[in-house]
Amino acid sequence: MTQFSEHQLIDWRRELHSWPELSGREVETTARLRRWLQDAGLRLLDYPLETGVVVEVGRGDTLIALRADIDALPIHEATGLTYRSRNSGVMHACGHDVHSAVMLGAALQLKAIEEQLPGRIRILFQPAEENATGARQLINAGVLDGVQAIFGMHNEPGLPTGTFATRGGAFYANADKFIVRVAGKGAHAAHPEEGVDSIVVASQIIQALQSLTSRSFNTLDSLVLSVTRIDAGKTWNVLPGEAEFGGTVRTHDKQVRAELEQRARTLVENIAAANGATATFSWHPGPPVLENDARWAQFASHVAQQVGYRVQTAELHLGGEDFAYYLQQIPGAFVSIGSASEFGLHHGGFNPDEALIAPAAHYFTQLAQQALQHLNARCRDAILN
Structure with missing residues (x-):
């Protein structure tokens, strides 16, 4: 069913990693994402955004959203990788390049089965997460209009590759x-x-x-x-x-x-x-507490089990995450996917396991399809009752 090359996703991730850009300045990152998405035949939506990309797949009234973040941090990279940052003092030390590659893979796979989708999936490549302004920019631009549920991820260096975690209620701080x-x-x-x-x-x-x-x-x-x-x-x-x-x-x-x-x-x-x-x-005040919808968190965990993740309940996280602003508007779930890095987030030696990218792309493809089916079934039940 996979409609992308794992090597292609890793190559894209590495290109993003080599050319990181700070919050609100993701001009070249945006250009790369737009080119890759357009070349794959994705439908780009026109919102008044200086940086960031929004695409949509499918047809119909039922609509969910997936989100990736695209900005980097003012950190000097100390990984020694051949594809290390070429922008001095700037690094993808939080894995947003990985998140973007995951959602690129999901977008391509969903596009390949577009005619079978029971609704629409809007995919957000969001700028400026690190300074907690990006989500509000997209909300103010109208990207949540009509969206019934939203899902996003963060890689978790403290979890082994192949591990999935989330929780209902309060999650990030x-x-x-x-x-x-x-x-x-x-x-x-x-x-x-x-x-x-x-x-x-x-x-x-x-x-x-x-x-x-x-x-x-x-x-x-x-x-x-x-x-x-x-x-x-x-x-x-x-x-x-x-x-x-x-x-x-x-x-x-x-x-x-x-x-x-x-x-x-x-x-x-x-x-x-x-x-x-x-x-x-x-x-x-920074981003508020991220509160997952309990039912969608359970739903997301169930799909993760289906596709082969080792699923566990996430502990409370003291990091901040501007995905919280989306969840103040509509229900959804934010999840952790293990990246098995020796060094943690926001560290110059952070180096996530790229083996997580393709399985996570497949997971979000499955999650999107099943969420649309679930919403359609709920709508039918409401009409019958």
Whole structure:
């Protein structure tokens, strides 16, 4: 039944890997995808998008969507592969090149059986997932109009090749960013008593924030707060008057998310005040918690078993994923497929097993067909009842 060459999909993946582009700048990536899809006879849909591609296969009123993401990360590649990135400082360190190859394969296979499809499949090659703006761009452009269910994937380096995992309900986390700016009083490093040391104040706040998550919330809540950068001072003998640091907060519960933001803000302002400084706490919401529809997650797992995957229930994931925005609009399921990389996502040595690509393409072909059949059957039952 396979209507594509596995070698072709791997070649396409490697070409995408060699020429990665950052979020919102996927111009050449878009051109390559458009060319490959047009050459295969796919029907490209015209949406007002600067980057990204949307195609559709099939006929009829019943409509589902499949999604791949296409952007890369500002990471220097350290794999040593012959097809490593040729764009310095940019790398497909999250496997979006793999996801694109999977959905290219599904598109080609679905096109080969287009006349037998009991409906339409809209396939989204989405830009700008890494900065969490791409899904909303596509939604605002109207790509979900008429879509009744949506499915997507992420490769999972911690799972062996041939393994599949998903779960109903909360899956990926709320992924929020925070920035703290501390204003003290600069002074000569030899006379700290004449100033208010912004570095010391920032350090106290950072330590307190780490204790906040472990001592002010239930240990069974899934949450993490990580400080990922700090900037203060320009030279060795001056106490800087200002310091800034920032990081991320990951949660799965909306109430925990809101409470953590408020508690962190209060902590930051009060510790600064206690030291004679002032501090501002800014919170920047990222993609919300990704909540799979329980029935579609079970359906997706059932199809995975049919095509030969080792299926398991996914653990809660603390990564963020802008596929969550689609699931706020329509039901569907996001799934993990094992990629067996020694190094994890967002690492310069990340190297997923390309053997996952062809089976995953076949899986999404089967999932799309069976989802259309399921929706048609549900519609018939509703009419009869």
